[in-house]
Amino acid sequence: MKNLNKYLKLISISIFYLLILSISSCSGDDNLEPTPNPDPDPIVVVPETFPGPDYADDYTPIASWNDRSKWNLANVHDPTVAKDGDYYYMYQTDASYGNAHDGHGHFPYRRSKDLVNWDYMGAAFQAAPAWVKDSLNNKRARMNPALPPIENPDYGFWAPYIQKVGNKFRLYYSIVVTNPIVGTDTNTSWSERAFIGLAESDDLASNIWEDKGMVVCSEPDGLETYTRTGGNDWSGYFKFNAIDPSMVITPEGEHWLVYGSWHSGIAALKLNPETGKPYKLETIEDYGIKIAKRGNSRWQASEGPEIIYNEDTGYYYLFLAYDELSVAYNTRVVRSSNITGPYFGIDGGNVTEGAESWPMVTHPYSFNNHTGWVGFAHCSVFQNPDTKEWFYASQARLPENVSGINVSNAVMMGHVRSIQWTDDGWPVVAPERYAAVPKTDILEASMVGTWEQITMDYQYKVIQKSVNVSLTSNNKFSGGGVTGTWSFDSVNEIITINGNQFNVSDAWDWEASPRKTTKTYSGFTPTGRPVWAKKLY
Structure with missing residues (x-):
């Protein structure tokens, strides 16, 4: 009987609570369901x-051709x-340590899933298209005075x-004729013109290309002659040098x-979207609008433009390679709200008018336990089309003179690095190469500890x-002659x-190591100026 009373009491209590729940549910929206409390994103260890x-x-x-795999x-x-x-497919200039690529086609390429x-x-390509030689010699024949054809261009x-x-x-693609315009000495004559051509493919895996011919070439503007007074004469004959193409769709x-x-x-240079070529090339003005320069000379240490549009910021970003390519090469970036400029640096300098480009995003550098890297520019900037992540790639x-490596400065390694964006919309390149x-x-x-930091300056x-x-754990910063404080926003x-x-x-x-x-x-x-750091311990 005692057990029976106990069970009856439990049943009564259960009925009471069910009645309360029923009344509560009737007093609100019949379709209202409790909002689940989602678990936070798991921490990936x-x-x-x-x-x-x-x-x-x-x-x-493993630099030889036989070891290319x-x-x-x-x-x-x-x-x-x-x-x-x-x-991902990567195409490039004909270049390799010891010229291992010689005799094996042009514009080498490789691919990767990750x-x-x-x-x-x-x-x-296996050979230069025939139109390059034809266009070159047609141009030479129309010069005043006319010049003879170059039968075997380099x-x-x-x-x-x-x-x-x-x-x-x-x-x-760029094909450069390296012969002097006249004679055999580039100290007395400028080199011949360069050409940008176009090829199309439906499927990069097939490596089948249909060549579409010339897009643009180097063209003189009549302000200088093609003769040089010596190796220090830098009064460039051509207005624009037709190499290093990049393209953007607005x-x-x-x-x-x-x-x-x-x-x-x-x-x-504005293109016809249907053909990928200019609408016309009749006057020197048809060869393009100047959007960036470094000073006002005819020979400026700036090249390798890479143009992108970032829909999140609403800016066009123009990446540039500064200085000579073997050691000093460094990457700059400027931006504009219009494709034709003016382009401004982070310091407000008008680069379309010749100001120095800032910020600098790469420069010769070294962390400890490594020789370091130099000649670090001429980039490709691209997105993962699925995740919209941005990446930087260059050599x-x-x-020079690394012990134990013959001609060490000819060792050219591809660097792929992630790009992040500052709050005010500037691209920042990662201190370490991408490794997924x-x-x-x-x-x-996890930020507390000892770090290795490089605060870069521009030094040729x-x-x-x-x-x-x-x-430190009490948010103090010290090192390199600098002291101060730090804080961390873990959300961003x-x-x-x-x-x-x-x-x-x-x-x-x-x-x-390891x-x-x-x-x-x-x-x-x-x-x-870029600041890069990595945590040691």
């Missing part, structure tokens, strides 16, 4: 054994990248650019080719070195040091 890339930066033991990103120069299907592991595929195959347009891929659907190297600056070279390290939730506590051919800095993964903001990322420590995962931060000084 990167294992110490994360299988990041382990290939050597000194690839000279092992190259990965070895022997890269002036890359351009686009995605087709599951693969931007980390790349397979060398061969060459896009060619350079440089700096292509790949872009998807509709269902086709357009490959803009939000309004206009197509623009941006090109140029040294000479009088960088040009923007970087080992420094899984993203984790970065907490303030001088490698910028790192110093150790400390971030931004560290603020003495008022300057830097983007924080998971990364691969390429200089560690290599391992780490964290990095990168950003700019107030004057547009």
Whole structure:
């Protein structure tokens, strides 16, 4: 009986609570359901054994043509990248350590599914198109006085650019005639003109290209002659040097080719979207509008333009390679709300009128336990079409006279790096090469420790070195002769040091032995010099 009363009591209590719940549910919306409380995103813990890339930066033991299947990103120069299907495709200038590529076609290319592991595929072209020689000699015949044809031109195959347009891929490529215009000495005559051509493909995996002929060539404007008074005469004969093409499609659907190297600056040339070529080339004005220059001479240390449009910021960004390419090469970027400019730097300088370009996004540098990298510019800037992540790709070279490496400065390694954007809309290049390290939730506590930091200045051919800095648990910063405070925004993964903001990322420590995962931060000084750092411990 006692047990029965107990059960009856439990039943009564249950009925009471069911009645209360029933009344509560009737007093509101009959369809109202409780909002689930979603679990927060899980913290991804990167294992110490994360299988990041382990290939050597000194690839000279595998630099030969017979070892090309092992190259990965070895022997890269002036890359351009686009995605087709599951693969990213990278095309480039004819260049390799020891000229291993000679005799094996032009505009080498490779592909990758993850931007980390790349397979060398061969060459896009086997020979220069016949129109190059024909166009060259037609131009020479129309000069005043007319010049005889060059029967066997010497060619350079440089700096292509790949872009998807509709269902086709357009490959803009540079072919340079390296012969002097007259005679045999480039100290007494300028070299012949360069040409930008166009080829199209429906499928990059097929490597089948239909050549569409000339897009534009170097053209004199009549202000200088083609003769030179010596090796120090830099009064360039051609107005714009027709190499280093890049292309952008505006939000309004206009197509623009941006090109140029040294000479009088960088040009923007409007294209017919249907053909990928200019509407006309009848007068010197038809060869493009000058959108950037470095000073006012006819021989400016600026080239390799890469133009993009970022729909999130509403700006066109013009990346430029400054200085000579073997050591001093460094990357600058400026921006404009209009494709034809004016383009301004982070300091407000008008680069269309000749101001120096700031910020600088790459420069010769070294972290500890590595020779460092020089000749670090002439970039491709591209997006993952699915995630919309931005990436930077260029070559970087080992420094000159590295012990144990013959002609070490000819070692050209492809660098792919992620790009992040500052709050005020400037692109920041990652301190370490991309390795597909899984993203984790970065907490303030994980920022505490010893870091290696490089605060770069612009110094011609001088490698910028790192110093150790400390971030303490009581938010103090010290190192490199600087003290101050730091704070961390874990939502946006931004560290603020003495008022300057830097983007924080998971990364691969390429200089560690063995290599391992780490964290990095990168950003700019107030004057547009890059600051790169990686955590040591």
